[in-house]
Amino acid sequence: MLILWLLAAYPFAHAPQAASTDASAARRMQAAVHREFGSPDVLRLEQFDKPVPGEHQVLVRIRAASVNPLDWHYLEGTPYLARPPAFGLLRPQDGRLGADYAGTIEAVGREVTRFKPGDEVFGGARGALAEYCCVSAEGALVLKPANMSFEQVAAVPVAAITALQALRDQAQLRAGQRVLINGASGGVGTFAVQIAKSLGANVTGVCSTRNEELVRSLGADRVIDYTKQDFTRGGERWDVIIDNVGNRSILDCRRVLAPEGHYVLVGGGGVLEARWLGPLPRVLQMLALSPFVSQDMRMFMADMNKEDLAVLGEMMQAGKLTPVIDRRYALRDAAAALRYLELGHARGKVVILMGEPGEAPTTSSDAAAVPENRPGPLPIALALFGAALLVTLVPIVLALVLHRRFRRIHPGKRAYRWGFYFGLQSFVVALMLGVLFGAGIGALLALGLVYGVLGWAFARRRRWAWVALTLLSFNPVAWIVNAIYLRKRWTEDAAAMPAARARA
Numbered sequence: 409m410l411i412l413w414l415l416a417a418y419p420f421a422h423a424p425q426a427a428s429t430d431a432s433a434a435r436r437m438q439a440a441v442h443r444e445f446g447s448p449d450v451l452r453l454e455q456f457d458k459p460v461p462g463e464h465q466v467l468v469r470i471r472a473a474s475v476n477p478l479d480w481h482y483l484e485g486t487p488y489l490a491r492p493p494a495f496g497l498l499r500p501q502d503g504r505l506g507a508d509y510a511g512t513i514e515a516v517g518r519e520v521t522r523f524k525p526g527d528e529v530f531g532g533a534r535g536a537l538a539e540y541c542c543v544s545a546e547g548a549l550v551l552k553p554a555n556m557s558f559e560q561v562a563a564v565p566v567a568a569i570t571a572l573q574a575l576r577d578q579a580q581l582r583a584g585q586r587v588l589i590n591g592a593s594g595g596v597g598t599f600a601v602q603i604a605k606s607l608g609a610n611v612t613g614v615c616s617t618r619n620e621e622l623v624r625s626l627g628a629d630r631v632i633d634y635t636k637q638d639f640t641r642g643g644e645r646w647d648v649i650i651d652n653v654g655n656r657s658i659l660d661c662r663r664v665l666a667p668e669g670h671y672v673l674v675g676g677g678g679v680l681e682a683r684w685l686g687p688l689p690r691v692l693q694m695l696a697l698s699p700f701v702s703q704d705m706r707m708f709m710a711d712m713n714k715e716d717l718a719v720l721g722e723m724m725q726a727g728k729l730t731p732v733i734d735r736r737y738a739l740r741d742a743a744a745a746l747r748y749l750e751l752g753h754a755r756g757k758v759v760i761l762m763g764e765p766g767e768a769p770t771t772s773s774d775a776a777a778v779p780e781n782r783p784g785p786l787p788i789a790l791a792l793f794g795a796a797l798l799v800t801l802v803p804i805v806l807a808l809v810l811h812r813r814f815r816r817i818h819p820g821k822r823a824y825r826w827g828f829y830f831g832l833q834s835f836v837v838a839l840m841l842g843v844l845f846g847a848g849i850g851a852l853l854a855l856g857l858v859y860g861v862l863g864w865a866f867a868r869r870r871r872w873a874w875v876a877l878t879l880l881s882f883n884p885v886a887w888i889v890n891a892i893y894l895r896k897r898w899t900e901d902a903a904a905m906p907a908a909r910a911r912a
């Protein structure tokens with residue numbers, strides 16, 4: 409789920425090729441890339457050949473881009489669990505960064521009818537921290553509203569689409585409902601407050617003292633200062649909670665949700681937090697809780713598409729949505745922009761300006777960096793490999809060893825081969841779930857004890873232990889396989905019983 413989110417949130421765009429030495433200056437472009445995982449210090453500005461649009465593509469000269477937490481996830485390769493499938497195990501599969509851009513169409517492919525050279529557009533594409541990009545003309549790309557500047561619309565795609573889809577599609581927010589936006593002053597939050605207001609909701613924004621006035625000015629009916637008040641501790645209830653921070657427990661959030669309310673987890677976690685698993689523990693907690701509560705609790709992944717960009721464009725044109733821009737950086741200072749974003753206290757959006765050729769755009773001053781405390785790629789890869797081994801191979805090998813031992817000690821008796829495997833696998837899965845659910849060491853020891861006792865009874869061929877272990881494997885496949893297998897074994901045992909008695 410998390411991996412799909414990371415992949416889906418970065419739509420495909422044409423990759424620039426490294427520049428050949430004889431390429432003329434007019435055919436060159438600069439792009440921010442990273443060849444290794446790490447802090448923004450590893451970001452470099454490199455020269456590439458300007459990409460050439462394919463038949464169905466357009467070439468956009470990017471005038472402004474904006475950065476999102478998604479960019480530092482790619483830069484840092486976090487959460488580490490997503491490295492093998494999404495980022496690259498030891499080094500980045502694709503060093504481009506950036507997802508939001510606005511600019512002018514410079515050339516169109518032969519089959520393109522939707523746009524023409526000179527059109528001013530904005531959209532989402534992987535590799536937007538560059539002077540040019542080639543994108544599909546049918547992809548997430550729309551005309552820029554005339555009343556907005558390039559830097560304003562460059563702030564929109566990822567953050568505003570996320571806010572729109574969270575409120576409209578995931579929470580199905582209706583006029584008159586009460587919505588709370590946790591993290592109301594950031595990129596997603598500043599859009600969410602305005603969109604919720606335009607949908608006719610009563611909006612509560614959660615932010616720090618310095619951002620109270622900003623959030624109120626965006627239309628929030630009420631502001632909760634998180635430095636003074638915990639929104640989960642009052643007696644109030646909301647129909648919808650949009651959580652951009654994820655700093656309160658799922659149970660606490662549920663307590664302040666109306667009985668038929670919706671909780672939508674958008675994201676959360678700073679650059680040095682939840683680095684191994686990302687939002688996975690919270691997602692599992694919600695999945696486990698969902699069947700037992702009346703509220704709808706979910707995480708979702710934004711889907712970048714032209715229809716929703718058009719909706720946002722109309723809202724901007726109608727004056728219902730105005731991007732909040734905190735800081736502006738030049739492309740050469742993209743690392744400083746990401747350093748600032750990583751601190752986790754941006755007020756609205758952080759924008760990158762490309763500037764005219766030869767012109768140096770105004771740039772914000774550099775920000776303090778989040779302190780370096782990152783393990784190298786090899787220890788991370790080894791830890792992921794070890795965890796995969798523990799979950800898959802170790803129960804199989806141990807089950808084989810136990811099976812052989814059983815047959816040596818009880819010659820002639822048939823051992824429950826699958827049972828050894830499921831018993832051990834349940835033990836490992838239970839410990840993993842304990843860790844994911846944030847169980848303390850006491851709970852983990854209790855789990856180990858329960859599974860140890862069950863395993864011992866299981867080895868003595870107690871049927872109740874078989875059933876308990878199967879159920880506690882939390883694995884529907886194990887439930888089905890064991891239901892068939894145990895039924896068969898017990899029928900065989902029952903048939904063999906009279907013969908054994910007769911021999912005795």
Ligand SMILES: NC(=O)c1ccc[n+]([C@@H]2O[C@H](COP(=O)([O-])OP(=O)(O)OC[C@H]3O[C@@H](n4cnc5c(N)ncnc54)[C@H](OP(=O)(O)O)[C@@H]3O)[C@@H](O)[C@H]2O)c1
Nearest residue numbers: 477570591593594595596616652674675676709710753754
């Ligand atoms: N699911 C998706 O498809 C999707 C899409 C986009 C983004 N996301 C995720 O959503 C999250 C938010 O993204 P963003 O672009 O809004 O990030 P952002 O711009 O970096 O958000 C920073 C804001 O968070 C606020 N904040 C920090 N701690 C807070 C707390 N304890 N309570 C309330 N507010 C707090 C800060 O306010 P103060 O300065 O006042 O502390 C700041 O304004 C990120 O985790 C991102 O990865 C998910």
